[in-house]
Amino acid sequence: MDNYIVSARKYRPSTFKSVVGQRSLTTTLKNAIASNKLAHAYLFCGPRGVGKTTCARIFAKTINCLSPAADGEACNACESCVAFNEQRSFNIHELDAASNNSVDDIRALIDQVRIPPQIGKYKVYIIDEVHMLSSAAFNAFLKTLEEPPHHAIFILATTEKHKILPTILSRCQIYDFSRISISDTVEHLQYVASQEGVTTEPEALNVLAQKADGGMRDALSIFDQVVSFTGGNVTYKAVIENLNVLDYEYYFKLTEAILANNVSDSLLILNDILNKGFDGHNIISGIASHFRDLLVCRDPQTAVLFEVGASIRERYVAMSQKCSNEFLYKAIEIVNECDLNYRNSKNKKLLIELTLIRLCQCSANPQSLDEKKKS
Ligand SMILES: Nc1ncnc2c1ncn2[C@@H]1O[C@H](COP(=O)(O)OP(=O)(O)OP(=O)(O)O)[C@@H](O)[C@H]1O
Ligand SMILES: [Mg+2]
Ligand SMILES: [Zn+2]
The missing domain is CATH 1.10.8.60 (Helicase, Ruva Protein; domain 3)
Structure with missing residues (x-):
């Protein structure tokens, strides 16, 4: 336990190819480096923890590598790479804009930017959470961002792109990082x-x-x-x-009961789940996702949308064959209605029970409910 390092730090990728799930973006960056077409400002945006800071660091290392490999990756052996990997490179600066958001902080940064690097070609400035800069700081920064010295490259990172001023956006090359599948x-x-x-x-x-x-x-x-x-x-x-995740076993049991029009069983299963301490709203959205998964399983074309692991895929496929499309459309609609009404309902348990009863009825004849509504 002496040198325990959390996995998120221990397994931070150090090459473009080891970054998971951002392939097109890392390829574009690599190509830009290989063809020497570097912009002076980049904006990396996207959800938390998907590789923005990681890619910024890899980018900084790669553009300074003295003998990059044929595939565009850094060699990890030259003096510059080694300095990067040992975190003692002077060519990379990370500024956390969340805690350094004043004009003075930016002025200090701008002063630094003027000094060229001693080894390597570029100095890279990563400004994390850039949406937190005060507007005065933004303004102080604009000029430098537009015309920085040749050796300076800015990488701005943010989880909230919509908070970035258009004047900043238009000066950057924008990379949208996606959620990882x-x-x-x-x-x-x-x-x-x-x-x-x-x-x-x-x-x-x-x-x-x-x-x-x-x-x-x-x-x-x-x-x-x-x-x-x-x-x-x-x-x-x-x-x-x-x-504290509900076992999918329960969803299968519930679906069985519903398909058999067995109201009593479905109510008992619900009771069982609630007694285990699960929240009603989670149960409802769980049921909705379950039906949705069954629906996408029914068609080989949409089966790619099914994100549950391969080992229970067969169970889903088998179960989905017992349901008709009409039933599933109707069922998802009913559950969705419950989801929407949940917050305002005074008797939440009753609302879920009612929903289960409607589901049981609808499995007998998915059309009947529509007719009832009309009459
Ligand atoms: N695409 C990825 N491939 C592999 N590991 C990743 C990826 N994205 C994130 N990680 C893991 O998560 C850790 C944090 O990633 P990183 O600092 O790059 O996230 P971030 O996008 O900058 O997040 P934040 O918005 O919170 O700053 C990394 O050390 C790494 O272990
Ligand atoms: Mg980050
Ligand atoms: Zn190198």
Whole structure:
């Protein structure tokens, strides 16, 4: 435990190709470096923990590399690369705009920018959370951003692009980082697990990736948490217990009951879930996602939208064959209605129960409800 480093730091990618899920963007950056067409200001935007700072650092290292590899990656062996990797390079400056957002902070930065680098060609200034700069600071910065010295490159990073002034946006090349897909996240977690000697079940990693909602830092933090909770054996059961996620088993049971028009069973299952301490609203959105997953499973064309792990895919496909499209359309509509009404409802449990009853009725004859509405 002496030198324990959290996975999110330990596994920060150090080459473009090891960055997960941002391929087109890293390719563009690499090409710009190879063809020597560098802009002087970039804006990296996108959700938390998807690789903005990471890519900015890789970019800074690569443009200063003295003998880049044929594929456009930094060599990781030259003097400049080694300095970067040991975090003692003077060619990269990171400024956190959240805590250094005054005009004076920016003036200090501008003074620094004038000084050329001693080794390497470029100095790179990464300004994180740039939307936090005060408007006076922004204004002080504009001139430098438009015409910086040749050796200076700015990389502005933000999670809130809409808060950036148009005058800044128009001076930058903009890169939108995307959320990382579930399958990419799972694959990366699998890699980290194998490096750490941790055993995992694919379903467990899947739940974890869903919980992380597209952020790799979050995924790795949750992973660390679960690893310490399970002592290195990351099973599906342990993960849902630790993360307080409802077992998909319940959704299958509920769907069975609904398809069999079995109102009593469906109410009992609901009661069971509520007694386990799960929140009603989560249950409802869980049911909605479950029906949605069944729907996309029915058509090979939309099956790519199905993001649950391969190991239970077959169960979904089998279950989806028991439902008609009409039933699923109607069912999703009913559940969605419940979702919308949930917040305002005085008797939330009754609302869910009513929804289950309607679902049971609609499985018998999906059309009947429409007719009832009309009459
Ligand atoms: N695309 C990715 N591929 C692999 N690992 C990633 C990726 N994105 C993030 N990570 C992991 O998450 C950690 C944090 O990433 P990074 O600092 O680049 O996020 P960020 O986009 O700058 O987030 P923030 O908006 O919070 O500053 C990295 O050290 C790395 O372990
Ligand atoms: Mg960052
Ligand atoms: Zn190098």
